[in-house]
Amino acid sequence: MNRLKGEFSKSLLTFLVMKGIRMVSLLFAICLVSFILVKSSPIDPIQAYVGADMMRVSPEQRENIAEYWGLDKPAIEQFFHWGSAVAGGDLGTSMIFRQPVADIIHERFFSSLALMSTAWVLSGIFGFAMGVVAAMKKDTWVDQFIKWYCYTLASTPTFWMGLLLLMIFAVWLGWFPVGMGVPVGVIAEDVTIGDRVLHLILPALTLSIIGVANIALHTRQKLIDVLASDYVLFAKARGERGFILFWRHGLRNIALPAVTLQFASFSELFGGAILAEQVFSYPGLGEATVEAGLRGDVPLLLGLVLFSALFVFAGNLIADLIYRVIDPRMKGAKSV
Amino acid sequence: MPILEVQDLSVSFVQYTKGLRQKKVQAITSLDITMHEGEILAVVGSSGSGKSLLAHAILGILPSNARVSGTINYSGDELTPVRQASLRGREIALVPQSVNYLDPLMSVGAQVRTSVHNDNPVEVQKKIFERYHLDPDLDKKYPFQLSGGMARRTLVSMAMVSGAKLIIADEPTPGLDSIVIKEALSNFRELADHGCAVMMITHDLGSALQIADKIAIFYAGTTVEVAPVKDFFGRGEKLRHPYTKALWRALPQNEFVPIPGSQPLPNTLPSGCLFEPRCETATRECSLKQPKIQEIRGGMVRCIHAT
Numbered sequence: 001m002n003r004l005k006g007e008f009s010k011s012l013l014t015f016l017v018m019k020g021i022r023m024v025s026l027l028f029a030i031c032l033v034s035f036i037l038v039k040s041s042p043i044d045p046i047q048a049y050v051g052a053d054m055m056r057v058s059p060e061q062r063e064n065i066a067e068y069w070g071l072d073k074p075a076i077e078q079f080f081h082w083g084s085a086v087a088g089g090d091l092g093t094s095m096i097f098r099q100p101v102a103d104i105i106h107e108r109f110f111s112s113l114a115l116m117s118t119a120w121v122l123s124g125i126f127g128f129a130m131g132v133v134a135a136m137k138k139d140t141w142v143d144q145f146i147k148w149y150c151y152t153l154a155s156t157p158t159f160w161m162g163l164l165l166l167m168i169f170a171v172w173l174g175w176f177p178v179g180m181g182v183p184v185g186v187i188a189e190d191v192t193i194g195d196r197v198l199h200l201i202l203p204a205l206t207l208s209i210i211g212v213a214n215i216a217l218h219t220r221q222k223l224i225d226v227l228a229s230d231y232v233l234f235a236k237a238r239g240e241r242g243f244i245l246f247w248r249h250g251l252r253n254i255a256l257p258a259v260t261l262q263f264a265s266f267s268e269l270f271g272g273a274i275l276a277e278q279v280f281s282y283p284g285l286g287e288a289t290v291e292a293g294l295r296g297d298v299p300l301l302l303g304l305v306l307f308s309a310l311f312v313f314a315g316n317l318i319a320d321l322i323y324r325v326i327d328p329r330m331k332g333a334k335s336v
Numbered sequence: 337m338p339i340l341e342v343q344d345l346s347v348s349f350v351q352y353t354k355g356l357r358q359k360k361v362q363a364i365t366s367l368d369i370t371m372h373e374g375e376i377l378a379v380v381g382s383s384g385s386g387k388s389l390l391a392h393a394i395l396g397i398l399p400s401n402a403r404v405s406g407t408i409n410y411s412g413d414e415l416t417p418v419r420q421a422s423l424r425g426r427e428i429a430l431v432p433q434s435v436n437y438l439d440p441l442m443s444v445g446a447q448v449r450t451s452v453h454n455d456n457p458v459e460v461q462k463k464i465f466e467r468y469h470l471d472p473d474l475d476k477k478y479p480f481q482l483s484g485g486m487a488r489r490t491l492v493s494m495a496m497v498s499g500a501k502l503i504i505a506d507e508p509t510p511g512l513d514s515i516v517i518k519e520a521l522s523n524f525r526e527l528a529d530h531g532c533a534v535m536m537i538t539h540d541l542g543s544a545l546q547i548a549d550k551i552a553i554f555y556a557g558t559t560v561e562v563a564p565v566k567d568f569f570g571r572g573e574k575l576r577h578p579y580t581k582a583l584w585r586a587l588p589q590n591e592f593v594p595i596p597g598s599q600p601l602p603n604t605l606p607s608g609c610l611f612e613p614r615c616e617t618a619t620r621e622c623s624l625k626q627p628k629i630q631e632i633r634g635g636m637v638r639c640i641h642a643t
């Protein structure tokens with residue numbers, strides 16, 4: 001038994017090292033590709049930096065700015081200059097916010113985190129429950145209805161759903177504020193938790209309503225497969241049925257894939273948040289990404305790209321780890 | 337009184353083919369079987385002859401697209417779906433065909449304990465593990481960690497602890513070593529000697545003969561013969577059906593001659609005797625309609641020329 005445990009932790013260590021190498025090489029590739037993309041985009045970083053004041057910038061000043069940002073050097077040199085700074089933990093300074101990129105990401109991440117985690121938990125719970133009900137009641141009207149709802153939602157664009165909710169709940173009914181993360185014209189210190197929550201509800205709802213579809217459909221399919229398995233047949237032969245059967249064998253066998261799917265869905269969550277934040281002008285990472293992209297804020301954009309890659313990677317890593325740690329078949333144990 | 341009586345059982349499956357056309361696949365055709373307490377009935381037939389389906393029909397766990405006709409009586413009363421649901425796992429237990437029938441994510445011990453209905457599960461499980469020489473460690477192990485022999489013993493032990501009176505053991509397809517098979521066989525004999533009725537489903541006529549009291553021969557979803565074990569000797573002169581005789585002669589210790597041809601598939605069944613295409617003694621009448629099962633010399637046979 002101890003030998004097995006030792007083997008298991010050794011294999012876990014190898015796994016983590018391999019993942020670490022994968023992550024570093026992935027990040028390097030992402031840096032390189034994003035850098036090349038940004039460099040070859042038609043946006044002039046100097047114009048973006050000075051913005052509308054461009055008219056009054058003389059060629060000399062242009063040169064100074066270029067020199068200040070290192071834009072006069074060859075692209076390769078720029079890349080390594082930026083790359084080594086990033087490796088040292090310095091993401092540079094945002095051109096549009098005139099603030100260190102790391103600070104912006106930090107601040108924005110927490111407001112996005114509130115939004116994303118609410119949506120993540122809500123869609124996880126409701127999606128799972130809907131999937132389970134549909135599968136247990138397969139081919140009944142309940143199942144048909146849930147399926148119809150999910151297929152409809154799966155093809156609904158996030159921004160469209162956001163606008164719809166905005167129109168109904170904010171404009172017509174006036175239950176919720178139209179946008180932003182906090183009330184307009186209120187000093188930061190006076191913003192209450194209640195205000196923040198109120199501003200969070202609609203964007204979180206948008207993300208959740210869309211997010212359940214994928215999870216529900218996956219859960220449904222997985223549970224249908226489990227219910228058709230030989231081991232469920234044998235459990236029935238032993239007299240199990242209904243809720244006991246679901247609890248003992250159904251839930252046990254779909255919980256792991258469901259949790260894994262939840263963590264692996266960080267990329268969709270992030271993508272959805274970008275769109276939802278844009279619709280609701282919610283000051284999160286997504287909104288910052290759109291701003292940075294549209295206005296050519298290269299350091300911020302690259303910082304955000306790196307951060308989101310890390311975020312998605314972390315989700316996938318957690319998903320893999322859960323499998324390794326919880327699934328007995330993955331523990332590397334040999335048969336006795 | 338027989339504990340189990342299956343009369344004229346038919347099982348078909350409704351399948352939807354292209355263009356939503358319904359197709360019926362006849363998997364079991366007018367099958368008859370009778371079992372008594374303290375008796376081992378071996379059900380012998382090649383792959384696809386409907387052995388597992390019979391077991392599932394008795395337990396009432398056929399898939400929802402299955403259509404069943406005929407009657408099944410248990411202890412003298414009809415085995416309705418409601419009765420099946422209440423008897424499953426308590427009066428009638430299944431020993432499934434392979435370890436795939438265990439929940440891959442539930443520990444072996446826990447699964448054995450779910451089979452215990454009228455005692456302290458923990459103690460019963462401990463005792464049965466001891467009795468079957470299963471390592472106490474196995475309690476916390478998962479099905480994928482079991483070897484073939486341990487898996488078999490675990491599955492049999494689950495039927496044992498259920499306290500069932502009728503045990504239907506779907507023996508694994510060849511692949512187990514002979515020690516494991518012997519062990520399982522002696523377990524079934526022991527159960528029968530304690531008053532259970534055991535239906536042992538197997539491919540292997542040889543091992544069935546070592547242990548059973550009666551042999552039911554399945555062919556293409558029907559019983560062609562039910563014969564007491566003592567009738568299997570010599571060149572099979574006492575046997576009633578041409579297929580049984582051929583099977584007997586095909587055993588390695590006998591003439592070892594294979595039977596030419598193959599069992600018809602469920603959707604291409606002959607209209608007359610199901611064995612007719614391969615039967616050496618077939619006559620013109622044989623292809624007209626399926627022979628009825630009849631009693632001859634203390635056995636049952638489905639052949640119009642049987643003597």
Ligand SMILES: Nc1ncnc2c1ncn2[C@@H]1O[C@H](COP(=O)(O)OP(=O)(O)OP(=O)(O)O)[C@@H](O)[C@H]1O
Nearest residue numbers: 349361363382383384385386387388389390399602
């Ligand atoms: N759900 C199903 N739908 C359609 N046909 C089926 C279904 N289940 C079984 N059959 C058919 O019924 C026939 C009998 O199957 P069964 O599993 O009872 O065979 P078996 O005698 O147990 O074979 P084996 O020895 O390989 O276990 C097979 O031809 C099979 O194709």
Ligand code: SF4
Nearest residue numbers: 609612615622639640
């Ligand atoms: S009924 Fe005819 S074809 Fe069928 S087994 Fe008997 S002799 Fe052969």
Ligand SMILES: [Mg+2]
Nearest residue numbers: 387388433506
């Ligand atoms: Mg079978």
